[in-house]
Amino acid sequence: MDCKRTQPPAPPELFVLRDEQGPILYAPLSRLMARANDSAVRVALAYASDPSTLDGMTQDEQDVVFALRDRGFFEQRAYPQHEVGFRPVQVTLFPTNNCNLRCSYCYAFGGEGGGNGEPLTTMPLEVAQRSIDLIARNAKERMDAGEPIRNFLVSIHGNGEPFCAYDLIRKIVWYGQDVAERLEVPAVFNAATNGVLTEEQLDFLIANFHSVNISFDGLPAYQDANRPLASGAGSFARLDHTMRRLVEAGVDFGIRTTVTAAMVESMPQIVEFVADNYPGIEQLHFEPVWECGRCKTSTDTMPSPQDFTRNYLAALEVAQRRGVRLVFSGARQDMIVDTFCKVSSGSFTVTPTGDVTACYEVSYASDPRSKRFFFGRFDQAVGDFVFDQDKLDELSGLCVHNFHFCDNCFCRWHCAGDCAAKVLDGIPIEEHQGSVRCQISRALTLNQIQRKLDWKPAIKDEHAQGTDTDARGVH
């Protein structure tokens, strides 16, 4: 299915949200917002659907329309579009599916070969090298053509712990640095790791990686229980050492905390703990556990959307006081996009077996979802990658233009239909019905809007009978 790249139909998209203070007019494509009263909402919607209604309005009603129109509420804006044409300048490499932890909710059965009996595998160096060649060449050509590309990006991730293949990681980084020097294109290296590293690995990480994401379950007891070492012992002490060294070295790093029902009430406490112990982290990312992979075989359950939202908002108060940036993936009112992640542009992710997948969570050919997300592989005979253009075209259709369930959602251009692996688990695009996560995304996005409105002094517009249409209430 192609991505439908249509312009917005008239009328422009205008939503009426409500909270305890009353209605909020919200135009998502321009991110304009204003508190209003019911009569202002009525005239705004009437004018948006048919501008000729202006003639029949009273002077006060017309003034409301003019105030909103001056601020751009009725302008048609182009829909966002994701990149088409597969010329990646970024690659995510999964060096190994081996792992030194056995997290109870691991989506990939890390250290156990995906749960379907696949062997533990380390990526051949040649596969990593050809991946880097491809993105570096693209970056060079696109820079020479005047595109705003500044580097190529190698991200190290995994359906296991990447540093379990430390020797390979060193060779990947050295090779990337050589290519960067030869082509005169800067190379950037990012890593996602569980943080249980040797001292030598830690030194290498600090010296060579620009940004690091660490998975940490927020408090020592949760970390030890949910993310034990393969031996069954707790992992917190090792991880704590890593994070303290990253702080000390001034490395740009973020923490990702997977929230289960059992720990949801501790979210504010987790923010305090992180702020106390790892000051200056780039962000703290809370994500409710998704029941897939090893999680299905454990007792971990997803918190209810109400519990997650309530505790996230309480945690946000702490975060603002402590100077921590808090994130949940579905609430991002500052973004205007048509896809949740890069999956629809064919995110170039290479598994240890040399398969190319568009989705981090789908990394085994035995996973039924690989039919949708796998779109290429490293061909040993050719010594390079081969890609399936038909698959790439299908992936391009994984965008919110085609998720009609989202058509009337005010988060449509922010959440963009959420994570395709979660909401389309084995179903056709047409059957996208959102998920339990929608409640969280909507509540937290509304909260982002409220915060922006409430940061501004409410200016009473006499003509609008209480409608706050002052520019300071508009974004």
Ligand code: SF4
């Ligand atoms: S560290 Fe990552 S790959 Fe390893 S078991 Fe935990 S979640 Fe899975």
Ligand code: SF4
């Ligand atoms: S589809 Fe979901 S799981 Fe897959 S890469 Fe995108 S956000 Fe991650």
Ligand code: SF4
């Ligand atoms: S309906 Fe759900 S998945 Fe779709 S945009 Fe809204 S919150 Fe996201």
